[in-house]
Amino acid sequence: MYADLDMAxxxxxxxxxxxxxxxxxxxxxxxxxxxRRVVLPPLDPDAVxxxxxxxxxxxxxxxxxxxxxxxxxxxxxxxxxxxxQAGAALLRRTLDLTxxxxxxxxxxxxxxxxxxxxxPTERTAFSRSAAxxxxxxxxxxxxxxxxxxxxxNRYETSLVNTASQAMDYVTASGSEHLKIHLDTFHMxxxxxxxxxxxRTALPRLGYLELGQxxxxxxxxxxxxxxSIVRQALDDGYKGRWGIEAxxxxxxDTGAANMLSIWRSPFQHSAALVTDAANxxxxxxxxxxxxxx
Numbered sequence: 001m002y003a004d005l006d007m008a009x010x011x012x013x014x015x016x017x018x019x020x021x022x023x024x025x026x027x028x029x030x031x032x033x034x035x036r037r038v039v040l041p042p043l044d045p046d047a048v049x050x051x052x053x054x055x056x057x058x059x060x061x062x063x064x065x066x067x068x069x070x071x072x073x074x075x076x077x078x079x080x081x082x083x084x085q086a087g088a089a090l091l092r093r094t095l096d097l098t099x100x101x102x103x104x105x106x107x108x109x110x111x112x113x114x115x116x117x118x119x120p121t122e123r124t125a126f127s128r129s130a131a132x133x134x135x136x137x138x139x140x141x142x143x144x145x146x147x148x149x150x151x152x153n154r155y156e157t158s159l160v161n162t163a164s165q166a167m168d169y170v171t172a173s174g175s176e177h178l179k180i181h182l183d184t185f186h187m188x189x190x191x192x193x194x195x196x197x198x199r200t201a202l203p204r205l206g207y208l209e210l211g212q213x214x215x216x217x218x219x220x221x222x223x224x225x226x227s228i229v230r231q232a233l234d235d236g237y238k239g240r241w242g243i244e245a246x247x248x249x250x251x252d253t254g255a256a257n258m259l260s261i262w263r264s265p266f267q268h269s270a271a272l273v274t275d276a277a278n279x280x281x282x283x284x285x286x287x288x289x290x291x292x
Contacts, residue, residue: 003284008037008065008242009276014269016252017041018048024056026269031060033273039065039107039242041255045093050100058102065242066098068108068147076132077112077125077159084132091136098145105146105240107181107207109157110136111169114258117158126159127172134173141177148181148206153189155260161190163197170204179206183244184223188213194223195231208232209242210280216245216265217272218279229283243276 011018014026018040030038038057043066057064068091070076076087091110098106111129112121137147151166160166166180180201184194191197198205210229212221219225229241248256249264256262266272 003277003281005280005284006037006240007035007277007280008039008240009033009035009273010039010242010244012041012251012255013243013245013247013272014250016250016255018043018053027056027060027062029270030273031062033270033277035062035243035273037063037065037105037240037242039244040067042067042069042108043094043097045090045097048097048101050097054100054102063105064101064103065105065107066094066101066103068094068106068110070110070113072113075113076110077121077129079125079128084128088132088136091133092139095136095140095143095145095147098140099143104144105148105207106140107148107150109152110147110149112157112159114152114156116155119158121157121159126169129159130169130172131174134170134175134178137173137175137178146179146206147177148179150181150183150209151186151190152183153186155189156186161186163187163191163201166201167204178204179239180204181207181209183209183211184225184228185209185211185213185215185244188223194228195235198228198232198237199235202235202237205237205239207240207242208237209244210276211244214265215261216247218243218245218276225279226283226286229280230286233284233287241280243273243280245272245276 009030074086074090078084140147187194246261247264247266
């Protein structure tokens, strides 16, 4: 990959989880394609052999990115103090795992439970969530970890759906270190203009993920990924990038059902990451600085 970008590849493009026998080969393919980082699926912090995994990543020159989440009984947005504290504790255990794996970034949905919402989020829940997540983000910063939160579409959360709401969330968090994670797949649903949304979040944007409308190859779909890359670079984005795609053929059934992945938009993972690199590089080559 000739584009001088700090790129991450989601591991689920290749394998369903870290127990797969194909994990070493998947990591080899990701490194060979020029990606510097690998995004891991959600993990149980108490059921991971961190030293062994850290060695697998390090020997290939890959840095992992972990995913934080919440559960109905551990939710920082809850009105229950006990449930809220359990949610914060779960985030801290994921932070411990992140450090143990040698990672310096923790993505995910730390602000509430992932899943089809049953109604709009109350402002008090928004504020409770932001306060707890902001505290953990400051702790993560002290430990050398960048903490981001992903902005999801309306079918997966009602708490944060747009870049504007994400900026409100970081303000409510009170943290100078909490960063925004935008994903072009979700922006294609929620934003009128993806590039304008990126500009809105730019002061706090820490991770820009590139995903296509059909969850398949970046070069095929309604999202003009190359143009978004070009415009983000021209607008001054200097943060990390990622690619994400999902196929029922590479996910386990539970994850596929949770993400509503009913089809297999790709069969060949290595070809997908190569296509993604080529699409990103076309955007890189078209940026104003390159033309100048």
